[in-house]
Amino acid sequence: MGGGGGVAAATTVVESREWYLAAIAPENLPTSDHLKLRTVTVSLDYESIPDEQMALQLLLISVDPYLRSRITGRNDDLYLAQLPINKVITGYGIGRVVRSKNNNFSEGDIVVHPFFPIAEYCITPSDFVRKIDPTADISLPDYLSCLGVPGFTAWVGIKVIGNPDPGSNVFISAAAGGVGMFAGQLAKLKGCRVVGSTGSDEKVQVLKDEFGYDEAFNYHKETDFDAILTKYFPDGIDLYLDNVGGKMLEAVLNHVNKGARIPISGMISQYNTNPAEREGLKNLLNIVGKEVKMEGFLCGSFLNRFGEFSQQMEKYMKEGKIKPKHKIDQGIESFFENFVSLFSSSNVGKVIIQVAS
Incomplete structure (x- = not known):
């Protein structure tokens, strides 16, 4: 996974499937009435990207239980804001830069985004986005588990x-x-x-x-x-x-x-x-x-400790002292099924969706 590729330079508009919140789910397990998949068009034309932003292709997305608290319609015990109705939902993900109007990122860079739209393509600000070192010899799923x-x-x-x-x-x-x-x-x-x-x-x-x-x-x-x-x-x-x-x-x-x-x-x-x-x-x-x-x-x-954490965990991994285990499913369409599975004791390890390679 990872590496080059991406969208050819001549391509300016793509169809992108994305998961969005169709209705709030106050209690019980969410259903397909609450989270839905739709197809939208996304312009990847350089001129259509706002300054300092970039176009990303989603490669991997983490499936996490905290999303459940973001679709209740309540603000009583939240640590993250409620997601708006009819808007794309977000998660911790890895993507490839397709177009960039930010000098810190180049086309082909592989990046981690803690609020990645769960969409095959998106236009996003560069806030919170960080590059993955291609020479680090760490698999991409590990950035969503051990190092995520x-x-x-x-x-x-x-x-x-x-x-x-x-x-x-x-x-x-x-x-x-x-x-x-x-x-x-x-x-x-x-x-x-x-x-x-x-x-x-x-x-x-x-x-x-x-x-x-x-x-x-x-x-x-x-x-x-x-x-x-x-x-x-x-x-x-x-x-x-x-x-x-x-x-x-x-x-x-x-x-x-x-x-x-x-x-x-x-x-x-x-x-x-x-x-x-x-x-x-x-x-x-x-x-x-x-x-x-x-x-x-x-x-x-504790973000002030993230550098210390990354250094320690990377060392443990390379020494074989920390071992990850992933459940990786294929295709953005499988996101909802895997999200619901988090509440059924059916998974071992970190649940990840591979959207593209």
């Missing part, structure tokens, strides 16, 4: 906020997902004992065989969370990276040690539920008696 938002989220949660001592007991939920797979590996690199929860027996084996987890369990089978945490954490939990919230977080609060840390990067079990019907926690008082630090975080607040 999932890897950075895991790194902030484990290395910065959690910062466990060697020998600490670490628990990670949604452990076979895009964030969890790296969080567990990073905790192991710090000398911790790591246990993960995931949604199938197959993924339990992946956690132990491929990502180095000491133990893992299938939360669909082990539904008594207090009992299973007692089994795997007889000495209590020192660090819990929470990706799911709900009953799992409540159970963890019964097993935390004094001074435990709980970085919270997401609550996927609650994303499709009306706020008035979400599960509450009955044992929050535990964080007082055990002096627990529970902290929600956004990666955007």
Whole structure:
């Protein structure tokens, strides 16, 4: 993937398929009534591109659960603004520069964009766009996983906020997902004992065989969370990276040690539920008696550490200490199906769509 190619110089107008928000989805899983695919025409003529902007061809797009919060029509618990009706939706993506009116980018450059329109072609400002070094010997999907938002989220949660001592007991939920797979590996690199929860027996084996987890369990089978945490954490939990919230977080609060840390990067079990019907926690008082630090975080607040993160993760990858796992589907038309699959425990690793090569 990557490299040269692109649109021939004589081509000025292309047909581009794009995903857009047709209707808000306040609760439950979104359907094809909410997110739809349409075809538009995009002019790639140099004169039609505004100054300092560029035309991009989408190559790869990350499929992430946070999009669910951007199409609810609510602004109650958002960390990113609601997407407007009838506008193209965006995601973390990789593209090729087709035309450029910005001196920092040339035709053929491969770039990463955190708010890439999920469209085969687009015209975009250069804000937040950064070039990929073609000599770095890193595969393009890795820029959306290890070196992208999932890897950075895991790194902030484990290395910065959690910062466990060697020998600490670490628990990670949604452990076979895009964030969890790296969080567990990073905790192991710090000398911790790591246990993960995931949604199938197959993924339990992946956690132990491929990502180095000491133990893992299938939360669909082990539904008594207090009992299973007692089994795997007889000495209590020192660090819990929470990706799911709900009953799992409540159970963890019964097993935390004094001074435990709980970085919270997401609550996927609650994303499709009306706020008035979400599960509450009955044992929050535990964080007082055990002096627990529970902290929600956004990666955007740690961008000053992104260079440090990239340097460390790239080194770990080249040394074989961090291993990614991707589920790569083909074609922009597959985006919706893959997005909905994020909420069904059917995926292992980072979900990516390859739109072009």
